[in-house]
Amino acid sequence: MSATPLRIAVTGREGQVARALAERGPALGAEVVCVGRPALDLTAPATILPALAAAAPQVVVHAAAYTAVDRAEGEPDLAHAVNVEGAGAVAAAAARLGVPVVHLSTDYVFDGRIGRPHREDDAPAPVNVYGRTKLAGEAAVAAAAPDHAILRVAWVYSPFGRNFVRTMLALAATRNAVRVVSDQHGAPTSALAIADGVIAVARNLVARPDEAALRGLFHMTGAGEATWADLAEAVFAESARLGGPSARVERIGTVDYPTPAVRAPDTRLDCNRLAAVHGVALPHWRVSLPEVVARCLAGKEEEGRTP
Numbered sequence: 113m114s115a116t117p118l119r120i121a122v123t124g125r126e127g128q129v130a131r132a133l134a135e136r137g138p139a140l141g142a143e144v145v146c147v148g149r150p151a152l153d154l155t156a157p158a159t160i161l162p163a164l165a166a167a168a169p170q171v172v173v174h175a176a177a178y179t180a181v182d183r184a185e186g187e188p189d190l191a192h193a194v195n196v197e198g199a200g201a202v203a204a205a206a207a208r209l210g211v212p213v214v215h216l217s218t219d220y221v222f223d224g225r226i227g228r229p230h231r232e233d234d235a236p237a238p239v240n241v242y243g244r245t246k247l248a249g250e251a252a253v254a255a256a257a258p259d260h261a262i263l264r265v266a267w268v269y270s271p272f273g274r275n276f277v278r279t280m281l282a283l284a285a286t287r288n289a290v291r292v293v294s295d296q297h298g299a300p301t302s303a304l305a306i307a308d309g310v311i312a313v314a315r316n317l318v319a320r321p322d323e324a325a326l327r328g329l330f331h332m333t334g335a336g337e338a339t340w341a342d343l344a345e346a347v348f349a350e351s352a353r354l355g356g357p358s359a360r361v362e363r364i365g366t367v368d369y370p371t372p373a374v375r376a377p378d379t380r381l382d383c384n385r386l387a388a389v390h391g392v393a394l395p396h397w398r399v400s401l402p403e404v405v406a407r408c409l410a411g412k413e414e415e416g417r418t419p
């Protein structure tokens with residue numbers, strides 16, 4: 113570990129990944145400064161450069177985004193403002209400050225029809241508003257800041273904020289059975305593991321400014337794969353083991369769970385490029401899950417915070 117900590121400015125304060133970065137930073141030799149609303153508002157681009165400049169970072173991690181997949185169908189303009197204009201402005205600010213930017217994107221840029229894990233050079237084809245704005249956000253970041261790494265993550269869960277694992281535990285507290293789709297495939301990914309990966313990538317970008325191979329697009333998910341029903345079953349098994357709430361998973365089809373946003377059938381990501389170039393590989397989702405379930409059950413971190 114380097115003697116001088118790596119100084120990282122992170123967009124967003126309450127987000128899953130932002131909070132995970134703040135938590136993991138100290139152990140990994142990183143000084144993490146989270147910058148959020150109102151000082152930095154992605155819908156008010158003029159706030160972005162001053163807010164990031166005040167943090168005097170060596171690298172910017174753009175972890176804030178509009179992430180409400182279903183709600184985005186009804187407010188595409190806001191989703192676009194945050195995920196495209198906002199992301200571009202964050203990248204432009206990083207470029208102005210002369211530092212690299214690590215930008216987070218999503219598996220939802222794919223339509224999930226190729227039947228194998230997606231590589232970075234597979235053609236994106238988002239099937240919902242959120243995915244379209246995130247794809248356009250990738251382009252905005254790349255255009256504004258040549259010195260960037262875009263990390264596509266997926267199915268993020270953590271003890272913090274809104275996510276599928278916390279939703280399942282909340283449902284199990286009040287019912288015996290939960291209906292969950294078993295025909296959407298992906299890779300559950302712990303925000304804490306993402307934080308470790310992001311810090312490693314950020315460190316590489318700062319340490320090796322002239323290495324083009326470290327820049328560009330990378331897939332970064334937990335190892336393994338799952339359906340949402342598999343994930344729910346694993347959550348309930350772990351919760352039951354710890355004496356927490358549990359429920360029977362009724363495996364259903366996507367057709368039986370209508371949602372405003374279409375979701376793709378298979379958005380698994382091939383993460384080999386990240387491993388080869390950055391030396392980063394996240395643990396299997398089943399390895400990362402128990403800590404998160406235990407912390408959700410303990411519930412301490414969410415006390416006094418809005419869900």
Ligand SMILES: NC(=O)C1=CN([C@@H]2O[C@H](COP(=O)(O)OP(=O)(O)OC[C@H]3O[C@@H](n4cnc5c(N)ncnc54)[C@H](OP(=O)(O)O)[C@@H]3O)[C@@H](O)[C@H]2O)C=CC1
Binds near residue numbers: 129148175194267
């Ligand atoms: N959640 C998931 O399952 C997945 C997420 N991703 C991507 O990973 C990244 C991190 O996601 P995650 O941590 O889960 O996000 P969360 O939904 O947990 O948090 C979103 C963050 O964005 C901030 N934010 C939203 N709107 C604005 C705005 N107008 N101005 C400033 N900040 C704003 C929120 O601010 P505040 O702190 O004020 O609430 C919050 O910090 C995002 O780029 C997301 O697209 C990719 C795949 C899966």
Ligand SMILES: Cc1cn([C@H]2C[C@H](O)[C@@H](COP(=O)(O)OP(=O)(O)O[C@H]3O[C@@H](C)C(=O)[C@@H](O)[C@H]3O)O2)c(=O)[nH]c1=O
Binds near residue numbers: 220293375
């Ligand atoms: C709550 C619930 C959801 N589902 C289904 C709906 C949906 O198809 C799937 C996942 O639901 P969620 O709304 O929790 O997850 P969703 O918002 O689709 O999660 C996505 O968020 C964005 C931000 C991303 O970038 C993606 O990688 C992905 O993590 O599970 C059930 O079948 N039963 C349930 O009780």
Ligand SMILES: [Mg+2]
Binds near residue numbers: 180182
């Ligand atoms: Mg959701």
